[in-house]
Amino acid sequence: MARALRCSFCGRSQDQAGRLVAGPDRVAICQGCIELAREVALPSARPATGDLVLTGISELVTNDPRSGSRLGVIEDAALAIRHGQVVWVGAGGDLPVRYGELPEMNCQGKAVIPGFVDPHTHLVFGGDRSDEFALRLQGATYLEVQAAGGGITSTVAATRAESPTDLLASAIERAGQMLEQGTTTIEIKSGYGLDLATEVASLEVGRQVGEALPVDVVTTFLGAHVVPPEFSDDRSAYIALLETMMPVVAASATYCDVFCDEGAFSVPEARRVLETGKRYGLRPRLHANQLGNTGGVELAIELEAVSADHLEHIDEQQAQALADSKVVAVLCPTASWSIRARQAPGKLLWDLGATVALATDCNPGTSYVVSMQLVMAVACLDMGLTLDQALWSATRGGALALEEMNKGRLRPGDFGDVLVLESDSYRHLAYRPDRNLVKTVVKQGDIVVGSLAPESDLA
Numbered sequence: 001m002a003r004a005l006r007c008s009f010c011g012r013s014q015d016q017a018g019r020l021v022a023g024p025d026r027v028a029i030c031q032g033c034i035e036l037a038r039e040v041a042l043p044s045a046r047p048a049t050g051d052l053v054l055t056g057i058s059e060l061v062t063n064d065p066r067s068g069s070r071l072g073v074i075e076d077a078a079l080a081i082r083h084g085q086v087v088w089v090g091a092g093g094d095l096p097v098r099y100g101e102l103p104e105m106n107c108q109g110k111a112v113i114p115g116f117v118d119p120h121t122h123l124v125f126g127g128d129r130s131d132e133f134a135l136r137l138q139g140a141t142y143l144e145v146q147a148a149g150g151g152i153t154s155t156v157a158a159t160r161a162e163s164p165t166d167l168l169a170s171a172i173e174r175a176g177q178m179l180e181q182g183t184t185t186i187e188i189k190s191g192y193g194l195d196l197a198t199e200v201a202s203l204e205v206g207r208q209v210g211e212a213l214p215v216d217v218v219t220t221f222l223g224a225h226v227v228p229p230e231f232s233d234d235r236s237a238y239i240a241l242l243e244t245m246m247p248v249v250a251a252s253a254t255y256c257d258v259f260c261d262e263g264a265f266s267v268p269e270a271r272r273v274l275e276t277g278k279r280y281g282l283r284p285r286l287h288a289n290q291l292g293n294t295g296g297v298e299l300a301i302e303l304e305a306v307s308a309d310h311l312e313h314i315d316e317q318q319a320q321a322l323a324d325s326k327v328v329a330v331l332c333p334t335a336s337w338s339i340r341a342r343q344a345p346g347k348l349l350w351d352l353g354a355t356v357a358l359a360t361d362c363n364p365g366t367s368y369v370v371s372m373q374l375v376m377a378v379a380c381l382d383m384g385l386t387l388d389q390a391l392w393s394a395t396r397g398g399a400l401a402l403e404e405m406n407k408g409r410l411r412p413g414d415f416g417d418v419l420v421l422e423s424d425s426y427r428h429l430a431y432r433p434d435r436n437l438v439k440t441v442v443k444q445g446d447i448v449v450g451s452l453a454p455e456s457d458l459a
């Protein structure tokens with residue numbers, strides 16, 4: 001008796017599978033496996049064109065205040081992207097017929113928001129510092145651990161010991177996790193090399209992350225993170241060395257940052273480094289007032305820095321001065337959370353009218369966090385931001401902190417970087433903090449995480 005035909009992929013018989021398509025030599029495939037293959041192959045098979053129409057959007061967050069509120073929410077919306085750029089935004093019923101020619105993704109009643117822009121990360125590093133986390137849980141402070149030889153210096157040793165290939169592999173892994181959580185633009189700092197070769201290698205790793213993954217990367221030179229051990233007896237020699245590095249690193253970075261704080265660099269030292277950086281075209285930004293009130297904010301305003309980051313130790317007057325300036329306040333709520341230190345006055349900064357951005361500050365010491373969704377949750381729960389403020393700060397605020405005027409917002413001419421959530425409202429963000437609510441990531445009109453819904457016109 002002839003053997004019954006079975007699906008060559010899942011092994012189910014005709015009785016179990018319902019329908020089998022037979023090929024030569026008793027090779028066969030069942031309907032379930034055909035569907036699975038289509039699902040897997042479709043997104044990657046679709047050529048990257050940067051063209052997409054999103055329909056069936058329950059709530060579209062545009063961050064375009066012309067649509068009413070600051071978040072510019074449009075209900076029952078559609079969005080068209082051509083060649084990677086937003087070309088049309090509005091109510092679904094008003095979608096012009098001409099966009100019918102573009103591939104369509106039916107969002108089936110889900111919310112859509114701009115891609116997250118993370119404007120402050122230390123993504124390139126070797127090793128981890130879980131031992132320090134355990135010490136802090138037993139009561140040690142961040143500065144005590146640093147004084148005992150841990151802290152940034154221990155990551156510098158681990159980073160110098162790794163090959164650029166290994167540094168790249170771990171940075172790509174973390175950036176990939178960020179992308180899955182909806183981050184479409186990442187700032188990446190050096191700062192764990194603190195010698196010319198490792199600083200340049202770190203910046204190059206950062207740049208290569210942006211080539212390996214569909215995320216945009218902006219790089220920042222943070223050679224002035226701490227004084228490395230080999231210069232502990234001669235700080236000014238290290239600062240002089242930083243100045244000689246500047247023309248070299250300027251080829252690989254957009255910004256120059258200094259950790260201006262207790263246990264790091266003083267205001268005069270930071271001024272010298274940032275002014276040298278400026279001469280080589282590196283725009284200044286600062287780690288300011290994270291651990292103490294040591295003058296970083298005033299320096300950021302004086303130098304017209306692009307951003308002043310952290311700001312845990314600022315008073316109302318300093319918050320007002322920031323609000324009166326063009327300096328973006330980049331807040332890192334998961335850093336304070338992780339080192340159990342005070343939070344920056346996020347609500348006060350918002351109330352005073354400062355431009356506020358949120359960042360993961362991803363690093364092995366103070367914030368081993370990749371998710372902007374978690375950052376939003378901590379900003380709401382521990383800093384007192386409203387959900388709308390947190391979402392704006394995690395998208396448009398981040399874009400402004402990186403001088404990316406056409407990101408973090410969805411109006412014609414802006415980047416087609418959008419996230420389809422698994423919920424029908426953006427209000428589930430922060431409210432459900434343990435869940436990755438990002439179902440699909442679209443980077444400049446191409447689906448890079450997730451897939452087209454089965455009922456899409458492309459199926």
Ligand code: NIG
Nearest residue numbers: 152259287335361363365366
């Ligand atoms: O932003 N403050 C300086 N840099 C990091 C900490 C880096 C580390 O501890 O390795 C921060 O929190």
Ligand code: FE
Nearest residue numbers: 120122287361
């Ligand atoms: Fe930082």
